[in-house]
Amino acid sequence: MDSTSDASPTSPRRESVWHDWQWYAVLILALVVRGGIGYLQQENFADDPDSYRLLANNILRIHSFTLDDPAEPTAFRPPLYPLLLAVTSISRNVLPEEVLLLHVVLGVITVGLTYFWTIQMGLQRWRSLAGFLVAIDPILLNQSTLVMTETLATCLAILTLVAVSSLAAKQLSSDDARGSRDVTxxxxxxxxxxxxxxxxxPTFLVWAALLPMAIWFCCRGWKLRLSSVLAYGLMLLFLLAPWVVRNLLVFxxxxxxxxxxxxxxxWGNNDSYYEYLRSGSTPVWDNTEFHQRFARRNPYLGTSASELGRxxxxxxxxxxxxxxNPGMAAYSAVVRFTMFWRLLPNALSEDESGRRTLVRYAIGTWYFIQFALVIAGLFALGKDLAKPGWMAAIMLLASFSLVHLFFWSNMRMRSPLVPILAVLACAGIELIRNRLAKR
Structure with a gap:
């Protein structure tokens, strides 16, 4: 792919991002878009579909990570998002306005990090466009109005990619006196x-296990490569240990x-769902009976032991x-892959309104164009995909796709991948621009 001089990862302009007016323009745009959507859909923040607000309120009220009162420790949901809801709640009641503000801040940070990562990946010309694509992405806009983890997960995914690319950009070698310290x-x-x-x-666990391959190639020389992978592994174990030990004591x-x-x-591998895949005629599988039947067979007794047993x-x-049912298991995996990467949101009913149909097809058109540009971007990057930053990004795409071959899947679960797709689409636009310029 043709890279202009100002797109170089070592360009002086990259060091002066805080003096780049486009940086602030994109952040303001993200603030307006995410804040506006959140304000218009503020009633959504009163709902608690996955019990994250309940967990946060129990942290504040009874100082326990639990779904019940009296407290019975739980690990049914991952801990970071409810903890963040709790510590950012000034009212100590996790009000809708507080969740809205948190999501807006996370959304703006995500756009800013995408902007910076685009520069790191040598696409400085398109840095604002990449941020814009993330700011207005339909999936992220929808999830940003719900008390769910997608907004935070996307922010942390691009933060990790920026960290990997920052290490690669240092171009450290074993001959560099500061190499060992900087690598660590x-x-x-x-x-x-x-x-x-x-x-x-927890889906990120698979990616975390793959990241050492990208980290290995961030440096030159066996000594620094081993140091970087060892430092990464030890720190990750150190960070995960408290949660594992806590669960070992509880469960x-x-x-x-x-x-x-x-x-x-x-949820994605049961007789009812397999039967729906064989002969279902409704747009969406009605899983109500499945959940109720499982609850009858495995009742929750209000204890941690019962939770683990279920x-x-x-x-x-x-x-x-x-x-x-090995044949249906394989077929359902293909279905889940298409659900994960589908362009068009599901019709929730056979008699949906014309307005909703129009919105669905508009979103489908958006993703059709974006995915076409992503494919062009992958082609344009070619051998550059072997560079650590892109290697880490591709491993994230692959790991999420792999996990959701087996576990329940839908469009929203690819939210953390959106910044990668946006930057790849910009690489595709760069390819098309160069081809047109040659003509």
Whole structure:
């Protein structure tokens, strides 16, 4: 891909991002868009679909990470988002206005980090466009108005990518006297960012396990490469240990993620869903009976032991269902892949309004164009995809796709990938621009 001189990762302009007027223009745009959408949809912040507000309020009220009162420790949801809701609640009641403000701030930070990462990846000309694409992305706009983790997860994903690319940009070698110190600090920063991401959404665990491959190529020389990977690994273990130890004490089992994974696996691998895939005629599978049936078979008894038992029972049932129906298990994995990467949001009913249909097709058109540019961008980058920053990005795309081959999937679950897709689309635009210029 043709890179102009001002797009170089070592360009002086990259060091003066705080003096770049486009930086502030994009941040203001993000503030207006995210703030405006949040204000118009403020009633959504009163809902609590995944019990994150409940967890945050219990942290504030009874000082326990629990869904119940009297307190019974839980790991049903990851801890970071409810903790953030709690510590940013001035009223100590996690009011809708406070959640709105938190999401706006996270959204603006995400856009700013995308802007900076675009420069790091050698696409400085398109830095504002990349930030703009993230600011107005339909999935992120929708999720930013809900008390759910997507807004935070996306911010932490791009923060990790910036940390990886920052280490690569230093171009340290074993001959550099400051190399060992700088490598350690940078690797710790990467571990810190991805560790927070894991505490927001356990799906990042797979990416965290793959990141050492990208970190390895950030430096030159065996000594620094080993130091960087070792520093990353030790810091990540240090960050994850308290949660694992806490769960070991509570559940008498080393729960690394949550006690919700089994249910999510079973959600996409059960007899009812397989039957729907064989002969279902409705636009969306009605999973109400599935959830009720599982609850009857595995009632929640209000204890941590019961919570863990339900999770393990769900894992066992899902695995058994897949073993008994290998063909449908494979087919459902393909369906989940298409659900994860689909362009058009699902029709929620057969008699949806004309306005909603128009909105759905507008979103589908948006993603069709973006994905076409992403493919062009991948082609344009070519061998550059082997560079650490792009390697880390591609591994994030691949790891999320892999996880959701098995676990329940839909469009919103690709939210953390949006900044990568935006920058890849800009690489595609760069390719088209260069081809047109040659003509």
């Amino acid at each position: 600090i940078s690797a710790v920063n990467i571990a810190g960012a991805v560790g927070l991401a894991i505490f927001c959404r 008498e089992a080393p729960v690394l993620g949550t006690t919700h994974g089994g249910h999510t696996l079973l 999770d393990r029972a769900a894992y066992r049932e899902a695995v058994e269902t897949m073993k008994q």
